[in-house]
Amino acid sequence: xxxxxxxxxxxxxxxxxxxxxxxxxxxxxxxxxxxxxxxxxxxxxxxxxxxxxxxxxxxxxxxxxxxxxxxxxxxxxxxxxxxxxxxxxxxxxxxxxxxxxxxxxxxxxxxxxxxxxxxxxxxxxxxxxxxxxxxxxxxxxxxxxxxxxxxxxxxxxxxxxxxxxxxxxxxxxxxxxxxxxxxxxxxxxxxxxxxxxxxxxxxxxxxxxxxxxxxxxxxxxxxxxxxxxxxxxxxxxxxxxxxxxxxxxxxxxxxxxxxxxxxxxxxxxxxxxxxxxxxxxxxxxxxxxxxxxxxxxxxxxxxxxxxxxxxxxxxxxxxxxxxxxxxxxxxxxxxxxxxxxxxxxxxxxxxxxxxxxxxxxxxxxxxxxxxxxxxxxxxxxxxxxxxxxxxxxxxxxxxxxx
Numbered sequence: 001x002x003x004x005x006x007x008x009x010x011x012x013x014x015x016x017x018x019x020x021x022x023x024x025x026x027x028x029x030x031x032x033x034x035x036x037x038x039x040x041x042x043x044x045x046x047x048x049x050x051x052x053x054x055x056x057x058x059x060x061x062x063x064x065x066x067x068x069x070x071x072x073x074x075x076x077x078x079x080x081x082x083x084x085x086x087x088x089x090x091x092x093x094x095x096x097x098x099x100x101x102x103x104x105x106x107x108x109x110x111x112x113x114x115x116x117x118x119x120x121x122x123x124x125x126x127x128x129x130x131x132x133x134x135x136x137x138x139x140x141x142x143x144x145x146x147x148x149x150x151x152x153x154x155x156x157x158x159x160x161x162x163x164x165x166x167x168x169x170x171x172x173x174x175x176x177x178x179x180x181x182x183x184x185x186x187x188x189x190x191x192x193x194x195x196x197x198x199x200x201x202x203x204x205x206x207x208x209x210x211x212x213x214x215x216x217x218x219x220x221x222x223x224x225x226x227x228x229x230x231x232x233x234x235x236x237x238x239x240x241x242x243x244x245x246x247x248x249x250x251x252x253x254x255x256x257x258x259x260x261x262x263x264x265x266x267x268x269x270x271x272x273x274x275x276x277x278x279x280x281x282x283x284x285x286x287x288x289x290x291x292x293x294x295x296x297x298x299x300x301x302x303x304x305x306x307x308x309x310x311x312x313x314x315x316x317x318x319x320x321x322x323x324x325x326x327x328x329x330x331x332x333x334x335x336x337x338x339x340x341x342x343x344x345x346x347x348x349x350x351x352x353x354x355x356x357x358x359x360x361x362x363x364x365x366x367x368x369x370x371x372x373x374x375x376x377x378x379x380x381x382x383x384x385x386x387x388x389x390x391x392x393x394x395x396x397x398x399x400x401x402x
Contacts, residue, residue, distance in 0.1 A: 226258025
């Protein structure tokens, strides 16, 4: 058994950042700090304030200039500069026998962190939220055979060989990882994210401030970050196909490039069966999610293994049926089919999506039953289960070495 070191967590996002990534990484750091010395290298301003009673957890801030998501060139430059700063911070703070956990946000971060970790003869763990270059291909920002894509995969192969453990939050990622000759199943660990809301079926309520139509109306929701791997246009087209169904209404809120696309479509040809709501604050999220009868997660084609929707866990927690537009072997689709809590439709197919919504409206009792089963399924996705899995990985590496 080697000498025990500390755990180092490297993340651009950390509390008080309100993002989902920050929420999960902060909880992981705090959970691991109950048994280990933990150091967080953070790119979030004002994160380096020790919490009361958390003497085993220390945060070091690295300068990070956040830019608007639509300013792609400036954003890319800022990401690269941040990654360089983190490389030197990792070299400074990581020692032999430490364990370093890094997340794939931004996409440029894992490469310098892994290099610095191995230069210090420490163990490297990668937590994959989004897989590159596949995410860029799905978003239309890279071609499968382009020089950039080939370069990504060469560098990935080198990094994956150096890693001690690769953590995925979706089972569908494994098949893509195994295309790299240096990756084995033994190196991959599946640890799904957990629900961030209290688990329990929420009754539909006429008093919900976001539910303003008649009681018999089926409210179809879309919420969260509508990014480059999502297809917002399909949802709006499905709403257009259903505009004559007076008992179906769409409630949409969010942010990201897809939200901009939706607001443009609504401005050009407003639909009476669509209500757009500006980004809902965290304090109202539970009420907002409880307002709809079912929710849509609309992905582009070939997204399986590339991105896992963390929002699905909140939908499970409140007890709502879900429609996922994605490949049948994607993690979200598997969750729905395993628990019979929704519909899986073809991605980028508004006709198929509209038909699933009609089905939900045609059998309201079954739609409600799917929601109740969703709340039951949420009990599998808890923080305690997730953090126990992270502790298991740390214990194995601490006691056996790389």
